[in-house]
Structures are given as C-alpha cells and as structure tokens.
Amino acid sequence: MPQRRAVPTLTSLCLQSLAQHMQSLWAKDYSDNYLDEYEFRFLVGPFNDLACGLVQELLRLLGTSRRLSRAALHLLLLPHLRQLSLTSCPALANNALGHLIVLRCQALSVLELAGCGRLSPSVLVDLAEGLPRLSRLGLAHTQANLQVLSAVGSCCHHLRELDVTGCRKVTPRALRHLAYDPAERSPGCPRLRVLLARDLEHAGDGDTVAAVAFLLLALPCLEVLAHGALPDALRLLHSGQLGGTEDSEGFPSLEELARGRGAAAPLTLPLRQLEEVEEDALSTVHAVCPQAEEVSMWLGDNPGPSGLRELPGWNCLSRLTLGCSGRHGRALAELLPLAQGLGTRLRALTLHGFTCRDPLSLPALLASCPGLQSFSAELEVPQDPHAHHEPPEEEEEPPAPPPRWATDLLPQGLPRLQSFSLSLAGPVPAAHGPALCSTLASLLCGAPRLQSLRLLALPFPLDSVLEPALPGLRELRELSLAGSRVSPGAVWQLLGSEGPLRRLELSRCPDIHRRDYDSFLQAVRKQRLELDITWE
Template sequence: MPRRRAVPTLASLCLQSLAQHMQSFWAKDYSDNYLDEYEFRFLVGPFNDLACGLVQELLRLLGTSRRLSRAALHLLLLPHLRQLSLRHCPALANNALGHLVVLRCQGLSSLDLGGCGRLSPAVLVDVAEGLPRLSRLGLAHTQANVQVLSAVGSCCRLLRELDVSGCRKVTPRALRHLGYDPLARAPGCPALRVLLARDLEPDGDAAAAVAFLLLALPRLDVLAHGAVPDALRLLHAGQLDGTADPEGFPALRELARGRGGPPLTLPLRQLEELEEDALGTGRAVCPRAEELSVWLGDGPGPAGLRELPAWECLSRLTLGCAGQRGRALAEVLPLAEALGTRLHALTLHGFSCPDPLSLPALLAGCPGLQSFSTELHVPPDPHAPAEPPTLPPRWATDLLPQGLPQLQSFSLALAGPVPAAHVPVLSSTLASVLSRAPRLQSLCLLALPFPLDSVLEPELGELQELSLAGSQVSPHTVWHLLGSEGPLRRLDLSRCPDIHRRDYDGFLQFVRRQRLDLDITWE
C-alpha cells in the first residue's frame, strides 16, 4: 500500500510549534507595540536563531496554512535571510513592507515579488538599488516600469534570472534598459541568463527591441517573449540599419560587431513559439538550442520537421498543430528515429491518431525519454467492425522492445470517443509503458473513454503521482491501488464516471485509518 506518514523530525515539530504560536505570542506583542514604528528593527525570539533555510521553511509553513500575518512577516525579515518569496501573500506586500525588506535583508540573493501589485514603482526602484546581491528577481504582474528596469540594469550586476511577465507598464522597448545604461553609456546586467517577459504591453517595434536584448546581453540563454522569432529573422537577414536612437542606445549594427561573426550566432538554449517555416532561421542563429517549441501548419508533409535533427544539442521538444486539420502522429515517427536516444522530453498537442500503432512506434523510437505528454484526437474508423474485439484478461507488454528506462513522467489525453478497434492497441501500449518504465514517477491518463482496470492491475513500481481524471476506472481498481506496494502519494479521481461520493468517502476513511501519506482528489 502507499507509504505510511513518516514520523515528523524534531526540526519539523519545532517549526510547527513556532508557526502555531507565532500569532498568539510574538506577533501579538509586535502588533501591540511596534508594528507601525518602522524604525524598530527586531524583536528577540526563537526565530532569530534559526538558520536561513529554516526561516524560509517557517515562512512557507505560515503561508500555506494561511497564518502569515503582517506582524509575523515583519518578524521574519531577518538579516541572514537569503531567499524570500511574497508570491503567496501579495496582500501583505505594501510599500512599507518593501522598505523593510531593503532595510533588513541586505543579504538576499533571491526575491520573488510576483503578484505584489501594491508595491509602487518607486519602492521597486529602491529594491533594485538597495539589494545589489540579488541573483534572482521576480517582478511578474507588478507595477514595474521603465524606471524599475533602468535601476535593475544599472544596479543588479549579479542578476542571473529576472521575471517581468504580465507587467502592464513594461514594453519591449523598455526592456532595452536591462542590456544598456544610456546615461552611463555602459552595459547592464552582465550576468543575466534567464529573462521571462511574456504578456507585456505591446509597442511599435517589438522585434527590434528584442533583437537589441539578444545582442546586448551576452550570456542570455533563455528569453521568453513572443517577438523572439521575428527578432531572429531580423538578425539572420542582417537588417540592422536604422536611424540614430534619440534615447542614447547603440544601434543594432554596433552591438552586432561586438558579437563577432559573420555568421552571427546566439547562445540561446530555449526557443518558444517557432513556426515551421522559421526553423531554418532559428537553427542558423541559435545552433546550440536544447529546447524548442514549434507550431506546425497544415502543410502537405513533414518537410519542416527535417530541420530539427540538425540541432545537435536538441533534447526537449514541443510540437503543436496550429492548422485546422492537424497532423497525423505518424508524421513524427521519422523525427523520433532521427533524434533517437538524445530526445529526453517530448510534448505533442493537437495531433490525430488514425493508426493506433503509431503511438507505440513513436515511444519505441525514443528510448531515452524522461518525459512524454500528448493530447490526441482519434478520428472514427469507417472500416471498423460492428462488434468490438474481445479483450484479453492481461495485455501484451512487448510493444516497447528497448523499454523506457529513463522515463519519469507520462501523460496521455484523448479528445472524443475512441473506435473500439483502437482500444486493444492503446491498452497494450499503456501496459507496456507501465511494465517497461521502472523509474516512472508521474502518470496522467486523462479522459480515456475505455476501461483502465486491467491496465492498472500490475504493481506500479516507483509511481508517486497518478491522475485518472475523467477516465474509466472502477472502485475495485482504486482499492487495489490503495493496497499495493509503492510510494504513491497523490491520486486524482476527478470526474471519473464510475467513482461516486460513497466510494471517495471510503477511500478517505481507509487513508486516515492506515495513516497513509496519500492525497486523494475527487469531485
């Protein structure tokens, strides 16, 4: 059966006791006497002696249990804190708190203010100027603006990761301040490697602004912005001429000269939202990319896919069908064979599966997979027999000759009904995955419209997370899972048509009675 809940460690019990009494004792005293006196520094308590990691764990415990108050948060802003996330308590993050963070936590290396929309741009500027040791900064969905980005670019010299996604006061042109300080005429953020800038306010020429970033930030290997493909086209075509910039930024051609070449190449490891016809350009400019996200059109064949194996470092791939007709899963088979064992993660959206054998063939061609996820549409088969085939008591498990020895995560979702003739092959494929993937930890079988009882009958090895949302599974099989050996910790039975409230209540009672470390979801 799933493992019993472990005996809490002494450190865990002490933290839980602190969390339990924080509000009634120390936070109450602080609220009554010092909360609005922002010149007051610290209140002595057991939390002052906690190591950095334990302070962070105490903050997490208070946040997840909804016991984190403004007073408790003030008390835990300690000088030796190295990581702080306010993402789970944005309502507590006002301007006064922002000043306290800068005043008390000079040693922070990681600060996440995602969603803290009450912090003014002026306070965010103070954060950037007052915490020079930051290597990670999260400003997603905040009031960050061009002044904030200018401060980050000028002062955060050690910054390696920055998230400004969803900031409505940030435009692509404003992002240029991260790469160059026009007042000091000096480069900015020399160590920046990851910049997440999705869903920003649009402006006139996003492609040129993103191209500026790609040239000005020499270590940037992840840039998440929708204009990256257009910027790559611009750089590949050498369209770097333009009038002098009135704001004092150098021209693209001047930046390009500092990057060497021709040909111009960039160190980007990850490319998102590439269209099929842009694959050649992407490979020419970013030959060392390891992770790609590609949208395929309704073209006549897999011509664009032939570009992908030429990326020598490619190991993680997402393919989506943007056209109305979609693509057949069989079109991916030559790509899988070409990439072979070096493909570690594969995600497929919007493909059709008229031939059920294409799924096991695809998996067999990628024995090095660590993660696989697909959403498939199975079109009706006009030649299917009127009577469904007789299902065997146990499924064959020989569809994956080499197995999937590295697979840790597998997800399969089906859209619409499945022809009866497809069920034996799909069931045997799942049985093969479960028996030939010894390291499988996460399994999602979503909206599968055929019985899964016989597929889930064998022992599930090292499986920790199992989602059967919307699929056909009986209460008997769930009881089998509860009694089987293994480290299962999460079981999602949401919208399973054969699981009812009385079944769910019985499962919960068994888990509580046996003190199992297992969370079951049902609705």
C-alpha cells in the first residue's frame, strides 16, 4: 500500500514553527520599525543561524502557505545565502528588493527571477554587476535588454547557465553583447554552458541568424543553446559563407571568430542538445555538432530518403525526440531500423504524432532499446474500416473472467526504465486491443525500477494489465490513468499494494464515479497515507 505519512523530522518541525511565527513576531517588528529604512541591514532572529539550504526551505514553506510577506522576505536575505528564487512571489520583487539583494547577498551563486517583471532594467544591471559569483541566472519573462545582457557578459565571469526566455527586449544585438564587449574588445561569459533564449522577437530574420551564429563561435563552452534560429545558424556556419558580417560597433566578424576556432579542420561545435531540427537539415547539423547527446527533430509526411539514417552515426546520442509535422503522420514501424541502430545507447525516446498501424510495432520498438530510462509516445491509431456498432443486448451476459495476457513480447524487459507514458488518439480497432494489452503487461512485468507510469486515454480495460503487475512495481511513485478505463476494484487493489505511491490521477476515467472518489479519499485519510488522488 502507499506509505503512511512519515513522522515529521525535528528540522521540519522547527522550520514550520518559524514559518508560523514569522509574520506575527519578527516580520511585524521589522514592518513597524525598519521596513522602509533600506540602510537598515539585519534583524536578529533564529533564522540568522540557519544554513542557506534551510533558509531556502523556509522561503518555500512561507511561499506555499501564502505567508511570505515583503517584511519576511527582507529578513531572509541573509549574507550566507547561496541560492535565491523569487518565482513564487514575483509581486514582491520590486526595485527596492533588488537593491537589498545586491546589498545583502553577495555570496549568491544561483538567482532565479523568472516572471519578476517589476524589476527595471537598471536594477537588473545592478544585480549582474553586484553579484559576481553567480553561476546560474534566470531572467525569463523580465525586462532584460541590451544593457542587462551587456552587464551579464562583462561581469558574470563564473556564469554557467542563463535563461532569457520570453524577454521581448532582448534583440539580436543584445545577444552579441552577451558574448563580447566591443568597448573592451574582450569575450564575455567565458564559462557559459547553457543559454535558454526561446520565444524572443525577431526569431527568423537574418540579423538574428547571424547573432546566434556569433554566440556559437564566441562562447567556446556553450553546450545548450535553445533558440528558434539555431538550425539556420548551424546551416550558415556549415556553408562557410561568413563574409559580409563585419560590424561597425566593434564586434569581430564571423570569419574572425571562425579563424579563432581553428580554420584548418571543418568547424565543429561542442553543442550537446539540439532542438527543432528539420529532417532535411539533419546531415548538416550532424557535421557541425558531432557530440550531440540530445536531439529533437520534426519529420514530414514523405518517408523517402530519410534523415533518420544519420542518427545512428551520432556516437554520443542517447536522448531523442521525434515529431511528425505533416498532415498524415508517419508509421511507427518506420522507426524500427533506427531503434535497432541506436540499440542500447538510447536512454530516452519521445514520440509525437506517429501512427500505430501495426500493433506489434510498439513492442518491437521497445524491445530494440533495452537501455531505455524514459519513454513517452502520443500515438494515433487508424480507424477500423470494418467496425460497426451493434445494438445492445436485452439481457447482459455474465462478465467473462479477465484475460491473462502474454508477457513475453519484451524478452529482455526494460530493467532501467523509470518513466513510461502512452497516449492514444482515436478509437482503437478491436484487433489492436490484445496486442497493446500484451505489450503493456510485458512492459510492467519487466520494468522493476518504474517510478512514473502514465496510461492516458486508453479505451480498453486496464484491470487485467495492472493487477498482475502491481506486486512487482515496488518503486512506483506516480500513476496517471486519466481518460482510461479502470475499475474501482483495481484502484482498491492499488491502495492495498506495497510501494511508495505518492500521486494517483483518475481524471475523466469513465468507470470511476464521485462515490468511488469519496471512498478513496476516506480510506487515505483513515489510514493516514501519503497519497494525493485527483479526479474530476
């Protein structure tokens, strides 16, 4: 059965006590006497002696319980704080708070400000200039602009991760300033490894493509660049036609940067993650980024000379996402040669929009990748042309005993699998049901490390698949059956099974009704189980 609620640790109880008394005692005194006196540094309290991890946990407790006030936040900006996230309280993050962070938190190495749109660009500049030890900075959906990225590039020499997703004021020129200081004629952010810059303006114009190419050449340690113009920038670098990119403001040209990366050999980049790659560009991307470990790509309708043949040649490739961008999708069976080519190297596989015309193609695909740790697929099933609806019988026959599905479709099992998700779109032909049930039964019996299981909108009964497998799923923590057919009896068996289950999703399950849900909740409360059940 799901585990009973654990006895709180002494540390947890102490933090909860602090959270309960924060507003009524220390925050009240601070509000009454010091809140608007920004030269005041600290108010002594038990929170001053907490390690930085406990301070962050206290901030989280106050935020989740909606007790985090401006005064409490001021009090917890302590000198030894190493990590600070304001994403749970963006309304409290104003310019005055930004100045306090610079004043009090000089030791910060991680600062997350996503969604804090009230911080002005000048304050963001002060933060970048005043916190030189930052290794991770989150500025998603803020007012970050050219001046902010210039300050980050010039001052944050230890920065390894930067997020400017959704920052509408970040222009192509701002990206160049991040990587190079034309006034000092020196590179910026020399240690930057991860740059997330999705959903920016000007994503497809020529200036943006050149700016992204500039980043790729000017940031020698860059391993992840999430930007819509990345594939076009890689095409530009692979073509070698880098002339005409001189800049009047003192930035080096792409040709100069490329020479600095070594012109004798074909240009290669250390990118480990590639997003939104089109199928016809795969060979070009492979040539420039031979060390890629994670690739997401879109496939068209035409299964002709396929770029999929390039994928097994990527020696480091272990995580793959494939989506069908055409109107008709592609057959799942087309991926079998690819799966066999990647073999045990593949650790994560995500599929969108493929058609499962042959129900045995799914187990064949899984059997080819015994090293999978994560698998997710949103599949379409073709309609059965011979399907017809018969009128209901006047007298219902007694229910047949549950079938015993074959469990040998995956001979090696998936011993490393930790996460599995399967979603089906459209009615499933009667001939597909037994094969899919046997596939799921084989998978669940051969995946002892499974922690997250999502079986979404499966229109055939799952009781006979789940019940025999439950005793072996000793590490299952999350189970979602949203939109699938599962009976209340199967849920009761789940509640009585061994394992650390924490979350159970039963939304839109046609066989689960309100009275069943109420009974499940009553059992959880009565037995004090650490289990969250959702239903609607």
